Amino acid sequence: MNSKTFLPLLLLAALTGCASRGAVNAETALPAPASDTVADTAAFEADRKAILGMLGEYRVQFDFRETVILAPAYERKPDQHSGGNEVVILVEDSGDRIVLQHLLVSRDGHVTKHWRQDWQYQAGERFEFSDEQTWRLRAVPAERIAGSWTQCVFEVSDAPRYCGTGRWNHRYGVSTWTSDRGWRPLPRREYSKREDYNALNVENRHTVVPGGWTHEQDNTKTVRTADGMRTLVREFGFNDYRRTDAVDFGPAYRYWEATRGYWARVRAEWNRRLAAGGVRLDTAVDGMPVIEATFRQADRVARGESVSDGEIAAIFDRYVQVLPPEDARLGRR
Numbered sequence: 001m002n003s004k005t006f007l008p009l010l011l012l013a014a015l016t017g018c019a020s021r022g023a024v025n026a027e028t029a030l031p032a033p034a035s036d037t038v039a040d041t042a043a044f045e046a047d048r049k050a051i052l053g054m055l056g057e058y059r060v061q062f063d064f065r066e067t068v069i070l071a072p073a074y075e076r077k078p079d080q081h082s083g084g085n086e087v088v089i090l091v092e093d094s095g096d097r098i099v100l101q102h103l104l105v106s107r108d109g110h111v112t113k114h115w116r117q118d119w120q121y122q123a124g125e126r127f128e129f130s131d132e133q134t135w136r137l138r139a140v141p142a143e144r145i146a147g148s149w150t151q152c153v154f155e156v157s158d159a160p161r162y163c164g165t166g167r168w169n170h171r172y173g174v175s176t177w178t179s180d181r182g183w184r185p186l187p188r189r190e191y192s193k194r195e196d197y198n199a200l201n202v203e204n205r206h207t208v209v210p211g212g213w214t215h216e217q218d219n220t221k222t223v224r225t226a227d228g229m230r231t232l233v234r235e236f237g238f239n240d241y242r243r244t245d246a247v248d249f250g251p252a253y254r255y256w257e258a259t260r261g262y263w264a265r266v267r268a269e270w271n272r273r274l275a276a277g278g279v280r281l282d283t284a285v286d287g288m289p290v291i292e293a294t295f296r297q298a299d300r301v302a303r304g305e306s307v308s309d310g311e312i313a314a315i316f317d318r319y320v321q322v323l324p325p326e327d328a329r330l331g332r333r
Contacts, residue, residue, distance in 0.1 A: 040147070046170045063079070136323065137278055162182055176206065202217055203217075217237030297315075
């Protein structure tokens with residue numbers, strides 16, 4: 001299927017969270033979108049193979065280093081290093097749309113639902129981080145659509161974070177996807193201890209390599225105000241996913257099997273509200289009220305209790321403001 005419009009698929013489709021039952025196997029051949037040449041179809045299949053190549057079990061290292069100082073008198077902050085054990089699970093594969101869910105597992109077996117990445121082929125529209133706690137729908141420029149994949153990344157509560165659009169490059173023996181530049185909110189590692197900037201301008205690069213994959217980030221830390229923008233410093237981020245068989249990821253698979261239906265309903269609630277044109281979170285920048293409320297409900301489901309659709313909607317009614325179309329939709333850049 002050749003999808004020219006992103007949001008009817010991303011935001012309006014009923015997602016069923018098919019991590020175990022009903023998910024399309026990564027090796028299953030799916031119909032390619034309509035294309036003019038055999039080369040287009042081959043490229044599409046190579047792209048899909050690369051995205052699905054990120055599935056699996058990993059030890060991950062997260063490294064961030066401030067590099068080029070852009071503001072007078074700014075002093076580089078210390079490098080940040082962390083790591084963890086992370087499994088990437090297939091949630092959906094419908095050919096030109098692939099959804100991957102990340103789950104962290106601690107040494108004692110505790111599971112934390114982590115970020116999610118949605119990939120859409122030739123998306124016509126995506127959400128963008130436009131203001132404090134605000135995401136609005138915006139058209140992808142026409143010249144960027146053909147042959148591209150849009151990756152949208154979501155918070156642990158499935159709240160939106162950022163999107164990027166780019167093409168996969170398979171020419172050098174490995175597969176690399178490079179996004180256009182876009183905006184994203186501060187990461188958790190920063191907003192919990194910094195207040196001197198309020199947005200990141202980012203280019204992302206994903207490369208599937210022997211033994212795993214990498215995520216490189218070219219970040220510019222920026223102050224956005226009604227009067228304009230001021231840049232502070234550039235930062236290089238490098239997340240290294242190395243395959244491992246030395247970690248027991250059983251707790252993550254069991255957690256997802258127990259809660260995937262619940263999280264599908266949460267995604268559907270976000271989708272309905274985003275589809276109106278955009279959303280604004282009525283929380284502090286950390287979004288913790290939504291995170292804590294959804295995680296508590298997921299824990300109830302994991303214990304075998306039921307959570308009604310009304311209880312899920314109540315979280316959104318309290319903390320997620322739907323933006324009207326005339327306020328939310330932005331023109332093509």
